[in-house]
Structures are given as structure tokens and as C-alpha cells.
Amino acid sequence: MTETTKKELAEAREVCPTTSRGLLKDGALLVDVREADELARVSFADCEVINVPMSEFEARWNEIPxxxxxxxxxxxxxxxxxxTYFLMYQGYERVANMKHGMQRWIERGFPVHGDASIAPSGQASSCCCGEEDASSEASCGCDSSSKSKVTAGTCC
Amino acid sequence: MEIKILGPGCARCKATSEALEKVIQSRGIQAQLTKVEDMREIVSYGVLSTPGVVIDGKVVHTGSVPTREMIEGWLAAKH
Structure with a gap:
């Protein structure tokens, strides 16, 4: 049996795209977990970004600093x-999730490579690997309680 | 014996649950079967690929519907 221990995970830190932009300008790294076909359509621009797709995340998470x-x-x-929770499980402390992801990034007019008009909701490569439900993310939760060094002036 | 099935409630998770129930019933094993569908709690076991199976606190399987042979092997190891 795998000796995997259960760890109590604190609530993940989440930041909106506006705050993310500030953090990225200040040197944060963006990790895009979308799959190759999604990246081919549209990808984040004007920031340092690496791609570790969810389908490979368990094998490649240690590439993330x-x-x-x-x-x-x-x-x-x-x-x-x-x-984000998986990295927290692995002991990462300086991680945050971008709330609403690429969809909101595009809505805010932030820079992308590719066609910003084509931004369908991501589909999981398997039924359990990366399910997403945009409807569950309808509300905009600004990260006023964020531990971010950057305070968003105009958030979300 | 405490068995947890980790997964968001998809078809494969249901199939895993049914497979476990079938073996438990056929063997007359005393076991408490619980479904864990909360994403944060699933990942708190270090599991990304679901369905996952946890027996008495140990992750024994992730990423697919286990076969009957696999399940029988886990349960035999606990008895």
C-alpha cells in the first residue's frame, strides 16, 4: 500500500487576474495547467509563464520552483x-490560484497570444482529472484578505 | 475497516464504489464505506487522479476503477 499521509490543507490563497498581473510584474511565475490544445488557442502573454498541464501534473510538479x-x-x-492544493500538499508555501483564470484575464483585456475571442471553458482530459464548472465561479471574490505583497487597486 | 473513495462523483467513482461494495458484501467483510467528494479533502491525501481508494488511512489506489482482484487483494491484506 502507498504510504501516503493525509495532511490538513489550509484554504488556498486565491488572487484575481488584476492582482495576478501585479504579482507577475513583481516577479511571480505563472504556471498554466491547461492542456496543449487549449494553449494553442490562446495563452497568457507579457509575463513569465510555464506550462505544466494537469494531465502531467503528478509527474512534473517538481519543475515548479x-x-x-x-x-x-x-x-x-x-x-x-x-x-494549488496539490502543491500545498507537497509543501509549497508561495502558491496562489488565479480566480476565474484565462476567461476573466481576457475579459479584463489583459495580454494574450492567440485569439482572445476564442476562449471556451476548459474541458477536462478525463472525467476526474480536471473538472471545471464555470457556473460555480460566477461570483467575483476579490482577494482583499490576500497575503499578497501587491495590493490590487482596481480588483476584478 | 474504514474505506474511503476519493472522487468528485463521476461515473468512474461510482463504479469504484459499486465494485468495492460488491466484494465487501460477497465476503461478508465489516467495513465502513465513505465517499469523499470535496476537492480539497481529496487532495489532502496527495491524490490528483481520481478515483482514489483509501483503506484505514492509506491510499491504496488512484486514477482508475480497480479490478475485483485488486480489491480482494487489499481486503485480504487487512484480514
Whole structure:
């Protein structure tokens, strides 16, 4: 049997795209967990970004640095929240999830590569790997309680 | 014996639950079966790929519907 221990995970830190932009300008790394086909349509621009897709996340999570601020993002923020908790389980402390993901990033007019008009909700590659439900993220939760060094002036 | 099935409630998670129930019933094993559908709690076991199976606090399986042979092996190891 796998000797995997259960760990109590604190609530993940979540930041909206506006706050994310500030953090990224200040040196945070963006980790896009969307799949290759999603990236081919539209991807984050004007920031340092690496892609660790959810389908490979268990094998590649240790490519993500521990010694800098990391923001995880996907299409609407559900898969990346799962990835954020997974990194927290692995002991990462400087991680946050981008709420509403690429969808809200585009709505805010932030820079992308590709066609910003084509931004369908992400579909999981398997039924359990990265399910996302945009409807569950309808409300905008600004991160006023965020531990972020950057305070969002105009959030969400 | 405490068995937890980790998963968001998809078809594969249900199939895993049914497979476990079937073996438990056929063997007359005393076991408490619980479904864990909360994402944060699922990941708190270090599990990303669901369905996952936890027996008495240990993750024994992730990422697919376990076979009857696998389940029988886990339960035999506990008895």
C-alpha cells in the first residue's frame, strides 16, 4: 500500500487576474495547467509563464520552483485550484490560484497570444482529472484578505 | 475497516464504489464505506487522479476503477 499521509490543507490563497498581473510584474511565475490544445488557442502573454498541464501534473510538479511566488491558472480557475492544493500538499508555501483564470484575464483585456475571442471553458482530459464548472465561479471574490505583497487597486 | 473513495462523483467513482461494495458484501467483510467528494479533502491525501481508494488511512489506489482482484487483494491484506 502507498504510504501516503493525509495532511490538513489550509484554504488556498486565491488572487484575481488584476492582482495576478501585479504579482507577475513583481516577479511571480505563472504556471498554466491547461492542456496543449487549449494553449494553442490562446495563452497568457507579457509575463513569465510555464506550462505544466494537469494531465502531467503528478509527474512534473517538481519543475515548479519553491523559492518564488507562483500563480497557477487554467481556463476558469477550478483545475488550477486543485493544482494549488496539490502543491500545498507537497509543501509549497508561495502558491496562489488565479480566480476565474484565462476567461476573466481576457475579459479584463489583459495580454494574450492567440485569439482572445476564442476562449471556451476548459474541458477536462478525463472525467476526474480536471473538472471545471464555470457556473460555480460566477461570483467575483476579490482577494482583499490576500497575503499578497501587491495590493490590487482596481480588483476584478 | 474504514474505506474511503476519493472522487468528485463521476461515473468512474461510482463504479469504484459499486465494485468495492460488491466484494465487501460477497465476503461478508465489516467495513465502513465513505465517499469523499470535496476537492480539497481529496487532495489532502496527495491524490490528483481520481478515483482514489483509501483503506484505514492509506491510499491504496488512484486514477482508475480497480479490478475485483485488486480489491480482494487489499481486503485480504487487512484480514
Amino acid at each position: 519553491r523559492d518564488r511566488d507562483v500563480i497557477l491558472a487554467c481556463q476558469v480557475g477550478a483545475r488550477s485550484l486543485k493544482a
